[in-house]
Amino acid sequence: xxxxxxxxxxxxxxxxxxxxxxxxxxxxxxxxxxxxxxxxxxxxxxxxxxxxxxxxxxxxxxxxxxxxxxxxxxxxxxxxxxxxxxxxxxxxxxxxxxxxxxxxxxxxxxxxxxxxxxxxxxxxxxxxxxxxxxxxxxxxxxxxxxxxxxxxxxxxxxxxxxxxxxxxxxxxxxxxxxxxxxxxxxxxxxxxxxxxxxxxxxxxxxxxxxxxxxxxxxxxxxxxxxxxxxxxxxxxxxxxxxxxxxxxxxxxxxxxxxxxxxxxx
Amino acid sequence: xxxxxxxxxxxxxxxxxxxxxxxxxxxxxxxxxxxxxxxxxxxxxxxxxxxxxxxxxxxxxxxxxxxxxxxxxxxxxxxxxxxxxxxxxxxxxxxxxxxxxxxxxxxxxxxxxxxxxxxxxxxxxxxxxxxxxxxxxxxxxxxxxxxxxxxxxxxxxxxxxxxxxxxxxxxxxxxxxxxxxxxxxxxxxxxxxxxxxxxxxxxxxxxxxxxxxxxxxxxxxxxxxxxxxxxxxxxxxxxxxxxxxxxxxxxxxxx
Numbered sequence: 001x002x003x004x005x006x007x008x009x010x011x012x013x014x015x016x017x018x019x020x021x022x023x024x025x026x027x028x029x030x031x032x033x034x035x036x037x038x039x040x041x042x043x044x045x046x047x048x049x050x051x052x053x054x055x056x057x058x059x060x061x062x063x064x065x066x067x068x069x070x071x072x073x074x075x076x077x078x079x080x081x082x083x084x085x086x087x088x089x090x091x092x093x094x095x096x097x098x099x100x101x102x103x104x105x106x107x108x109x110x111x112x113x114x115x116x117x118x119x120x121x122x123x124x125x126x127x128x129x130x131x132x133x134x135x136x137x138x139x140x141x142x143x144x145x146x147x148x149x150x151x152x153x154x155x156x157x158x159x160x161x162x163x164x165x166x167x168x169x170x171x172x173x174x175x176x177x178x179x180x181x182x183x184x185x186x187x188x189x190x191x192x193x194x195x196x197x198x199x200x201x202x203x204x205x206x207x208x209x210x211x212x213x214x215x216x217x218x219x220x221x222x223x224x225x226x227x228x229x230x231x232x233x234x235x236x237x238x239x240x241x242x243x244x245x246x247x248x249x250x251x252x253x254x255x256x257x258x259x260x261x262x263x264x265x
Numbered sequence: 266x267x268x269x270x271x272x273x274x275x276x277x278x279x280x281x282x283x284x285x286x287x288x289x290x291x292x293x294x295x296x297x298x299x300x301x302x303x304x305x306x307x308x309x310x311x312x313x314x315x316x317x318x319x320x321x322x323x324x325x326x327x328x329x330x331x332x333x334x335x336x337x338x339x340x341x342x343x344x345x346x347x348x349x350x351x352x353x354x355x356x357x358x359x360x361x362x363x364x365x366x367x368x369x370x371x372x373x374x375x376x377x378x379x380x381x382x383x384x385x386x387x388x389x390x391x392x393x394x395x396x397x398x399x400x401x402x403x404x405x406x407x408x409x410x411x412x413x414x415x416x417x418x419x420x421x422x423x424x425x426x427x428x429x430x431x432x433x434x435x436x437x438x439x440x441x442x443x444x445x446x447x448x449x450x451x452x453x454x455x456x457x458x459x460x461x462x463x464x465x466x467x468x469x470x471x472x473x474x475x476x477x478x479x480x481x482x483x484x485x486x487x488x489x490x491x492x493x494x495x496x497x498x499x500x501x502x503x504x505x506x507x508x509x510x511x512x513x514x515x516x517x518x519x520x
Contacts, residue, residue, distance in 0.1 A: 051418050070418045077411035082433040082510040091429070092419035123512040141419065 003064065004029045004177040005050070005145055010059035011202075012045050019045040021202030022059065027145065029064075032171055032178040034188035037198030038239055043181045046203060047149050050179070065144025069137070073150040075130040079122040079137075085109065086118040089137045108140035109133075111170050128159035132166065139170060146171075148180045152187065161219045164191060168217060185235045189228055190217060197238045206238050296480045305484035315469075323454055323465040324492070326382065330389025331450040335443060338394045342401025342439075343431055352402065359399070367392030368456050380461030388457040393446040400442030404435025437511065440504045447500055451493045466492075 005027040012020045019042035027033045037043050049056040051070050069092070072078040079088050089105035096104070109115050112132040122130050131151065138146055151167075152160045168191065171178050182188050188195050189211060197207040212227050222228055280298050287297030296304075309315055345352050371388055378384035408431055416430050432439075458467025466485055473481035 048414075051414075053414055053417055067420065068418070070415070072411050072415065074411050077409050078415050080412065080430070080433070081512060082436075092421060094421065094425050094429075121510060121512075 002029050003027065004031070005064070005179065006060070006062045007050065008060045008062075010046070010049060010056050010061060012042070012049055012054070012057045018202035020049070020056075021204050023198075023203065023205055025196055025205060025208060027177060027179055029177055030175050031193050032168075032180065032191060033194045033196060034192035035179065035181045035196045035198060036183065036185060036188040036235060036239070037203060038200045039183045041198050041200045042203035043183070043198065044149065046198075047147055047181050051147055063144055067141065067143055068145040068147055069139075069141045069143035071131070071134050071138050071146070071148045071151045073153050075127065075134045075154065076123070078134055079130060081121060081123050083122075084118065085114065085120050085122055085125070085133050088122060088133055089140050091137060092141045104140045105136075108136040111139060111173070112136045112166060126159075127155045128163060131155060131163060135163075135167070135170070139174065139176065144177065146176050146178045148178065150182055151180065153182070153184070160187075165217075165219065167191065172215065185232055185239065186223070189213075189231050189235065190219075190222060195231075195235060197235055207235075209235070293477075294479055296483060300480050301483040301487055304480040305487050308481055308484055309488050318464050319466055319469050320488075322382075323458065323467070326385050326389065326457075326465070327450045327454040327496075330386050330454070331393060331447055333386070334390045334394040334446060334450075335397050337390075338397030338442070338446075339401050339432075339439060342398045343405045343427065343435065345398075346402040346405025346435070347408075347431060359395075363395040363399070367453055371457060371460060375461060385454070385457035385462070385465075389450050389453045392453040393449045396445035396449065397439065397442040400438045400445075401435055404438030405431050407438070408434040433510075437508055440500075440508065444497065444500055444504070447496055448493060451489065451496070455489065 003026045007023055007025050010020060010023045011018070023046065025033075035043060035046065045054070047070070048054045050061050051068060052061075080091065083091065086102075086105050086109070089108055090101045093101045093104060106115065106118065109118055112135055114129065114132055114136060117125060117129065117133075122133055125133065131154075135151075148167075152163050155163065164187065167178070167180075170176065180188070180191055192211045195207075195209045195211060196205060197209065198204065199206045209231065211231060213222060213225065213231075283295075284297045284299060287295055287300075309320065345355055367388060370391055371384075374384040374387045374391075378387060412430060412434065416426055421429070454465070455467040455470070458465035459471055462468050463472075466489060470482055470485040473479070473485060
């Protein structure tokens with residue numbers, strides 16, 4: 001399989017602060033890769049450099065194919081309230097002729113099960129449905145790579161399961177290459193073909209794990225599967241490596257100090 | 266319907282009080298509303314010459330001044346609103362210019378353009394551009410980061426970014442500015458017609474006052490009130506249609 005995304009020695013610093021410290025990995029065509037790391041470890045910076053929103057301080061990002069799409073965590077801000085659901089999905093397709101645009105948007109909305117909601121405004125839909133609109137918009141764009149930034153972190157648990165299964169289904173049906181950035185270990189194991197585990201800031205690659213689970217997954221049976229449980233524990237242990245207990249003690253000491261200051265003053 | 270009556274009771278009540286007091290007092294400065302309305306009807310409606318020579322020119326000035334200010338204000342506002350650097354340079358200048366009372370510039374514009382339509386337009390445009398411009402700047406700045414990122418990731422063309430994202434995102438603020446400007450346009454139209462001209466509603470107001478025809482003077486004021494009310498209502502209707510996409514209330518959002 002050919003590589004869809006190649007990231008080589010990618011690093012980024014904001015002033016003195018090093019957010020990413022030299023990441024090298026690849027994403028193969030048709031693969032779903034999850035990037036998991038502790039919160040504030042530079043996952044967002046990684047996503048912004050890959051998507052081209054910021055230029056990295058060093059290293060290379062090369063994408064096979066010209067365009068990628070991003071599904072953001074905050075669907076209500078990412079969708080345009082002045083456009084209908086259909087209009088939102090057509091939004092990135094303005095360069096295409098009208099008829100083709102229409103057809104592609106309608107098709108993508110069918111894929112996510114929202115064919116009937118095309119004429120509604122996004123804000124008339126539930127949170128989960130809004131995120132499905134965002135996914136449809138990304139799919140209609142036919143991206144070489146679909147980037148997702150904590151895509152299901154703002155919906156309730158039930159909806160989250162539904163959306164995870166929806167993602168697995170559409171990416172299988174349409175052979176989409178997906179990179180999901182998440183802080184949720186369970187989610188990364190459930191969704192991924194591979195998991196990239198990052199350490200805390202600066203983000204470095206701790207492990208690149210294959211997920212030994214069948215392509216067909218199920219919220220109940222997969223999550224109780226021995227392989228699932230084992231991998232989840234492994235990722236959890238790896239993530240603790242990135243969070244030295246030293247820091248926690250330091251933080252607690254600082255907290256105590258500031259507390260006693262407030263009391264004495 | 267009952268809401269309609271509720272809203273207009275105070276207004277109607279005041280007119281009745283004025284009518285009674287005006288009839289009893291027989292003060293030439295304060296004629297009763299019935300006389301004013303009759304005068305307004307005779308002078309402004311039944312006299313086609315007054316419509317073509319005074320009302321139409323006034324309304325045309327008001328609307329074209331407002332339209333010019335709106336187009337320039339929105340275009341400039343979007344430009345400044347999306348460029349921090351431009352705003353850094355232009356900010357203090359805008360705040361200073363906005364602080365000048367527009368009527369104070371009437372003598373300047375009289376010098377530059379002589380009395381007439383250009384001077385009147387200049388007064389209106391200079392006076393009413395600020396609410397549109399500053400509101401547009403504010404609106405254009407408020408496009409949230411996720412929408413900026415979304416547009417950047419999809420690499421939408423520039424015209425779509427400006428007209429399809431920044432303009433609609435700023436439109437609630439822009440309409441707020443347009444409403445303030447429209448009522449200001451009426452004020453400045455009258456002011457610009459008080460000097461050096463013999464047509465327009467403002468000039469008729471002055472003339473009636475000079476000829477001691479106070480009923481006609483009041484009739485002009487009533488006409489201006491009706492005009493302002495009508496224009497504002499029309500703009501509100503346009504705004505309601507243009508901003509129909511806005512989520513109206515919190516509880517409707519997840520219906």
